[in-house]
Amino acid sequence: MPKTLDSLQPGQSAYVSVLNENKFTCKLMNLGIMPKTKVTMVRKSPFGGAFYIKIDNIQMAMRESEANTIFIQDIV
Amino acid sequence: MTHKTGLPVVAVLGNPNSGKSSLFNYLTGMRQDVSNFPGVTVDKKNASMVLPSGKSIQIIDFPGTYSVFPNSAEEKLVINTITNPSDPNFPDAVLYVADVTQLDRHLLFATQIRDLGFPMVLILNMVDIAETSGIKINQEVLENYLGCKVILTSVRTEKGMNEIMPALDIMLANNMRPDHTLYQLSDKENTVAAAVAAMLETTNLYRAKLIAHHVEWLSYLSPTQKDAIIKINKAEDFNDIRYQVLETMNRFGHHSPIVNKTTAKCPTSGKTWTDKIDNWITHKIWGPIIFFTIMLIVFQSIYSWAELPMEWIEQGFAMAGSFLNDHLQDSWWSDLLINGVLAGLGGVLVFVPQITILFLLIALLEESGYMSRVVYMFDSIMQHLGMNGRSMVSLISSGACAIPAIMATRTISNQKERLITILVSPLISCSARLPVYAVLIGFVVPDVKIWNVINLQGLAFMGLYLLGIIGVIVSSLFFKTILKSESTSYLMIELPNYKPPIWKNVFLLVKEKVLSFIIGAGKIILLISMILWFLASYGPGEKMQQSVVSAEKYSIENGLNDDEKSHLIASYKLESSYIGHLGKFIEPAIKPLGFDWKIGIALLTSFAAREVFVGTMATIYSVGNDSDEMTIRQKMTAEMRPGTNIKIYNPASALSLLVFYVFAMQCMSTLAITRKETNTWKWSIVQFSYMGILAYLGAFTVYHLLS
Structure with missing residues (x-):
């Protein structure tokens, strides 16, 4: 099974391979998440359910259900 | 309300967090006029301006938009306006504002605007931040790519601001429209767009494609036009999302290399200020603690700072009342004026100090970028209650007044989440309940101190606030189970870099909100107090x-x-x-x-x-x-x-x-x-x-x- 962004541990980074197409895919790309982008899982939210993600010089937050539409590879 | 002034319309467009509204505020200053876009409650800020050539224009600040594929009601409004040439707010030209440090992302919507055929001036904003982080900008590359004037600005340091108006002049005089589109439609898109364009008699194929994408909700299409376009989509099996994603990927693929040539970045080294602050502010344990401390400080300051000015206003109205009482003859109308109108006005205006302070503090929290961190931290709790992390902004504002709180729900795209937020926000104790609490609490709780520090009555006040919060939890759970939801919900939110506020902008923001409270609530309270006066006098x-x-x-x-x-x-x-x-x-x-x-x-x-x-x-x-x-x-x-x-x-x-x-x-x-x-x-x-x-x-x- 290919891994998705929600499987990263805080501090880990990876590269986006494919975006699972849905209603919010364009929104993800608007926020800077594209295939080949390096994404870093910074931390998880205090009450769970959401992630603090960093891409280059952009910070963003997303839910688990949003992160699991983003397939990743080359975890570092 | 629309007023077609006959002046050329220049639309200020750009992504959220691009500094677009600060730039608009800077250009127009106190001349702006706030009204609504027709049929919706989205604020429309506009101003009439005179260009250096003497030409007058109308300049409109549109809500921040990420792309022509919208996710919120406000973004939909923008697309609905800029794809309809018969709309009274349809722009003749566009002033596009992009954050130069986020150029790759912010350029997406700019290329789409350009392909819709608008003459455009591109503003690369926040050059001061770019300079300090070592980004070098070569705007000529971008000017050649987009075929439009590019200006480097910083609203904060006022750099480049005086170049904007002359550039608008030249743009409007030349009416330079791009002769080719940056995005090449695929065969399928072309077929669909050509069919739609032929039907709507438009020449811009890209606009026709967008209409085909958004046929379901575009408000200016007639039912027959809608049916016909839906038929075209079905016949061509035009899968909406697939082609939106393809277009977005294709555009990024084209302009990303250009952006790399435009802005030469130094490799980012180590942690930025934002990273360091967020280590604490969004920390698993410290984050919520810092949040509740900030809230405590905010509400403390509202009550302590507002006390004196509120007394002045009350005394002022009492003096005006007794002055009128002494100098006017006894009659029904002087009674109405003093006990109806004046009393009603006083009732509204006495809250202005508290509301001003609250709006100021909330504006600071928003401008600095803190509010989106709150949205991130509390999203999951809010979801359990059938709401969105964005609902936190409304619930916090409700501590002053439910009116701005309800207006703040516009950023929530999911109808059910938005509705629950609107319904439960007034349960948070607002400033108007305070005088009532103050009178009544004395009957219940003695005025004593525990261990000489904690005021028992103060504790009771907190208890009443807590009761309101419990009310919010219970009712939102209730509405969560009975209301149905159609649209899907999302969090996905940008956590912008922390920035010191631009004071002029904060001042304008607060002024506008306070005025809309005085006028909006004032009208109703005045009317009701006059009715009450009648019922109590006869x-x-x-x-x-x-x-x-x-x-x-x-x-x-x-x-x-x-x-x-x-x-x-x-x-x-x-x-x-x-x-x-x-x-x-x-x-x-x-x-x-x-x-x-x-x-x-x-x-x-x-x-x-x-x-x-x-x-x-x-x-x-x-x-x-x-x-x-x-x-x-x-x-x-x-x-x-x-x-x-x-x-x-x-x-x-x-x-x-x-x-x-x-x-x-x-x-x-x-x-x-x-x-x-x-x-x-x-x-x-x-x-x-x-x-x-x-x-x-x-x-x-x-x-x-x-x-």
Whole structure:
């Protein structure tokens, strides 16, 4: 099974391979998440359910259900 | 409201967080005029400006938009306007603002705007931040790619700001429209777009493609046009999302290399300021603790800083009232002016200091970027309650006033989440409940300190706020189970870099919100206070006359002085007025809560606005208008049930009344704004009823447990 962004541990980074197409895919790309982008899982939210993600010089937050539409590879 | 001025329209467009609105505020200053876009409640800020050539233009600030594929109601409005040439706000040209440090992402919408055929000037904003982070900008590359003028600016340092107006002049004079599109439509897109374009008689194929994408919700299409376009989509199997994603990928693929040539970045080294701050601010444990500390400071400052100016306003109105009283002849209209209009105005304006401070602090939290961190931290809790992390912004604002809180729900795209937020926000104790709490809390809680530090009454205040929060939790869970949702919900939010606020911008933001509160709520409160004045000044039949006679008789028999006599007359008159009758009429319904008809009157008058309670009590207990809360309380304490030795205000009835005020929807302005934001009275009625039921049951329970 290919891994998705929600499987990263805080501090880990990876590269986006494919975006699972849905209603919010364009929104993800608007926020800077594209295939080949390096994404870093910074931390998880205090009450769970959401992630603090960093891409280059952009910070963003997303839910688990949003992160699991983003397939990743080359975890570092 | 639209006004087609005949002037060329220049639209200010750009992504959220691009500094677009600050730039608009800088350019237009105090000249802006805020109205609504036709049919929706989205604010439209516009201003008339004169360009260096002497040409006049109308400049409109549109809501921040990520792309032509919208996710929120505000973004949809933008797309609905810029794809419809017959719209009164359809731009003749575009001033596009991009954050130069986020150029890759911010350029997406710019290329789409360009392909729609608009003449455009591109503003690369925040060059001061770019310089300090070592980004070098070569705007010529971008000018060649887009075929438009590119200007480097910083609103903060005012760099490049004076180049904008001359550039607009040149753009409008030349009316330079791009001769080719950057995005090449695929064969399928081309077929669909050509069919739609032929039907709508437009020449811009890209616009036709967007219309095909958004046919379901574009408001300017006729039903027949919609049917025809849906047929074209079906015949060509034009899968909406697939082609939106493809277009977006394709555009990024083209302009990303250009952006790399435009902005030469130094490799980012180590952690930025934002990273360091967020290590604490969004920390698993420290994050929520810091949040609650900030909230405590915010509300503390609202009450301590606003106290003095509120006193000034109250005294000012009292002075104006007595001045008019002395200088105007006694007549019905002078009475209406003093006790209706002036009292009503005073009731609104006294809240201006608190609301101004709250708006200022909230504007600072938003401008600095903190609010989106709150959204991130509390999203999952809010989801359990059927709301969105974005609902936190509304719930916080509700601590001052539910009106701006309800307006702030526009950023929530999911209808159900937005509706729940609108419905429950007024349960958070707003500033209008404070005077009522202040009067009543003395009956329940003694004014003592625990260990010489903690004020027991202060603790009771906190308890009432907590009760409001519990109310929010219970009701949102209730609405979560009964309401249905159609649209999907999302969090996905940018956490912008922390920036020091631009003060001029903050000032304009606060000014605009305070003015809209004064005008919006003021109109309604003024009207209601005039109606209340009528109901309290006139009564059925001869009863008013008789009450005056018997009050005079009583005063002579008991040797009252002039002041006491006029207060007694006022009190007798109120009892026999229409509203006095109404109070007696509802007495059986509120008796189980421990209330008498006098409280009934206060409950009725409080419907205009809660703070009216104190004023009404003052009139009922005939202590005059100039008395402070303590004297009213003394009068109330002495009040007995007729024919008995039982005090009306005992801890049970006072607490019951407090609970009633925590939950009850006694605010015309909130109901009006709910109607405006949901486009139907249905939700105002639901809001009024459920809060009323909550208040009644709560008060009933408390009264019977304690008595």
